[in-house]
Amino acid sequence: xxxxxxxxxxxxxxxxxxxxxxxxxxxxxxxxxxxxxxxxxxxxxxxxxxxxxxxxxxxxxxxxxxxxxxxxxxxxxxxxxxxxxxxxxxx
Amino acid sequence: xxxxxxxxxxxxxxxxxxxxxxxxxxxxxxxxxxxxxxxxxxxxxxxxxxxxxxxxxxxxxxxxxxxxxxxxxxxxxxxxxxxxxxxxxxxxxxxxxxxxxxxxxxxxxxxxxxxxxxxxxxxxxxxxxxxxxxxxxxxxxxxxxxxxxxxxxxxxxxxxxxxxxxxxxxxxxxxxxxxxxxxxxxxxxxxxxxxxxxxxxxxxxxxxxxxxxxxxxxxxxxxxxxxxxxxxxxxxxxxxxxxxxxxxxxxxxxxxxxxxxxxxxxxxxxxxxxxxxxxxxxxxxxxxxxxxxxxxxxxxxxxxxxxxxxxxxxxxxxxxxxxxxxxxxxxxxxxxxxxxxxxxxxxxxxxxxxxxxxxxxxxxxxxxxxxxxxxxxxxxxxxxxxxxxxxxxxxxxxxxxxxxxxxxxxxxxxxxxxx
Numbered sequence: 001x002x003x004x005x006x007x008x009x010x011x012x013x014x015x016x017x018x019x020x021x022x023x024x025x026x027x028x029x030x031x032x033x034x035x036x037x038x039x040x041x042x043x044x045x046x047x048x049x050x051x052x053x054x055x056x057x058x059x060x061x062x063x064x065x066x067x068x069x070x071x072x073x074x075x076x077x078x079x080x081x082x083x084x085x086x087x088x089x090x091x
Numbered sequence: 092x093x094x095x096x097x098x099x100x101x102x103x104x105x106x107x108x109x110x111x112x113x114x115x116x117x118x119x120x121x122x123x124x125x126x127x128x129x130x131x132x133x134x135x136x137x138x139x140x141x142x143x144x145x146x147x148x149x150x151x152x153x154x155x156x157x158x159x160x161x162x163x164x165x166x167x168x169x170x171x172x173x174x175x176x177x178x179x180x181x182x183x184x185x186x187x188x189x190x191x192x193x194x195x196x197x198x199x200x201x202x203x204x205x206x207x208x209x210x211x212x213x214x215x216x217x218x219x220x221x222x223x224x225x226x227x228x229x230x231x232x233x234x235x236x237x238x239x240x241x242x243x244x245x246x247x248x249x250x251x252x253x254x255x256x257x258x259x260x261x262x263x264x265x266x267x268x269x270x271x272x273x274x275x276x277x278x279x280x281x282x283x284x285x286x287x288x289x290x291x292x293x294x295x296x297x298x299x300x301x302x303x304x305x306x307x308x309x310x311x312x313x314x315x316x317x318x319x320x321x322x323x324x325x326x327x328x329x330x331x332x333x334x335x336x337x338x339x340x341x342x343x344x345x346x347x348x349x350x351x352x353x354x355x356x357x358x359x360x361x362x363x364x365x366x367x368x369x370x371x372x373x374x375x376x377x378x379x380x381x382x383x384x385x386x387x388x389x390x391x392x393x394x395x396x397x398x399x400x401x402x403x404x405x406x407x408x409x410x411x412x413x414x415x416x417x418x419x420x421x422x423x424x425x426x427x428x429x430x431x432x433x434x435x436x437x438x439x440x441x442x443x444x445x446x447x448x449x450x451x452x453x454x455x456x457x458x459x460x461x462x463x464x465x466x467x468x469x470x471x472x473x474x475x476x477x478x479x480x481x482x483x484x485x486x487x488x489x490x491x492x493x494x495x496x497x498x499x500x501x502x503x504x505x506x507x508x509x510x
Contacts, residue, residue: 006291008125008290008291008294009294010123010125010126010127010130011130013127014127019294045129045130054129054130055386055387055408056125056130056131056132056405057130058287058403060287063280063284065283065389065403067388067389068389068391083287083291085286085287085290085291086124086125086130086290
């Protein structure tokens with residue numbers, strides 16, 4: 001499944017400046033793994049040593065926080081948009 | 092007491108450099124809030140050898156939050172929002188009796204200048220950071236109080252402002268933002284949805300969004316609540332402080348503020364135990380503390396307490412750590428108790444607070460019932476916002492007031508026995 005993966009500037013710097021990356025996979029974890037292979041400097045920022053997301057980083061699949069779904073095991077569909085957002089203060 | 096006296100500074104305003112709270116990596120001053128190494132939050136770095144004022148010097152300064160400027164993230168003179176802070180600390184013997192504690196004070200940011208909530212403090216700090224960094228457009232993602240504060244202070248500073256809020260906020264908070272003339276964007280979704288959009292917008296357009304890319308500078312303003320409590324108690328700490336929790340930043344910064352004044356020798360003794368209150372319908376930090384774990388599970392908010400309805404609190408883990416370390420605890424209160432808390436505060440103390448304040452009062456009652464607040468405690472409750480902003484919360488909760496003709500006999504017919 002081809003998906004679009006969007007990074008904030010702080011992470012795009014580690015992906016040769018790409019803030020939007022095309023990737024594919026059947027789960028979000030597959031997509032993250034593929035991007036981690038392609039951009040080794042970015043890899044340790046996307047996944048913690050146990051292979052999960054960091055607490056200060058939120059992954060959205062389309063408009064949904066993946067922590068309300070199945071985390072990196074969440075299936076992705078053709079054309080899905082994945083957005084990575086760093087944590088934000090209260091308001 | 093500290094013996095070094097601070098020289099009166101007259102240099103141009105500069106923001107301090109920052110470092111990562113988690114890994115310590117240092118960064119020059121910039122509108123950046125996230126560590127490029129570990130994605131942890133950035134915080135301003137203070138020179139540990141800077142001259143600090145003593146209590147007499149602080150007391151002689153104007154009654155604003157800038158009297159504590161050596162603990163705010165700038166060098167030189169602040170340029171904007173010079174008169175926020177130093178809100179009243181009001182003792183309430185009746186509320187102390189209701190809780191069964193020795194003494195109780197209310198830190199009343201419901202009358203904060205200019206926008207009637209504690210967010211005036213953080214925005215004063217953030218707008219000065221924007222000025223120091225040469226940022227021409229500011230904004231925020233907000234549950235309401237921050238929107239009011241950014242809109243008001245940006246208008247006064249002559250700065251264009253983009254403000255993003257959930258589409259269904261209380262009318263008072265929408266009007267109390269729109270009146271200042273910002274670009275106000277109502278987003279379909281929760282605060283956490285608004286946050287996501289705002290983070291992407293800050294990234295793309297280079298704006299100074301106070302709680303996003305200026306977050307490190309913004310948060311420091313909250314420390315002034317702790318500083319003022321110490322000074323207004325006669326340069327000492329209370330034994331317990333109860334605060335509402337949304338993103339968790341206020342509890343974290345209260346902890347930092349008390350620690351900084353203790354470290355500077357301006358107060359002595361143990362720091363207060365810190366307690367946090369959330370609405371039961373949005374209580375991820377309460378759950379984290381109660382679980383004893385270290386993983387915060389986000390929730391989808393469902394509460395009338397919109398100003399603290401943040402399901403994915405960025406500082407939740409730090410707030411939980413401060414609460415545990417200081418020997419405090421947490422309370423999650425259902426919405427009817429929040430309304431009862433608003434009424435109890437008003438009827439016992441003459442202060443009308445919004446839903447977050449109702450959660451704080453109701454939380455304090457629950458903590459006292461559970462024995463977490465003790466009979467010998469001297470407690471401060473942080474009342475962070477004004478009740479006129481959330482009058483919807485009281486609909487149906489107050490007795491209907493009768494309408495009569497302007498005739499004495501109608502008054503006597505209604506109230507004869509009470510007159």
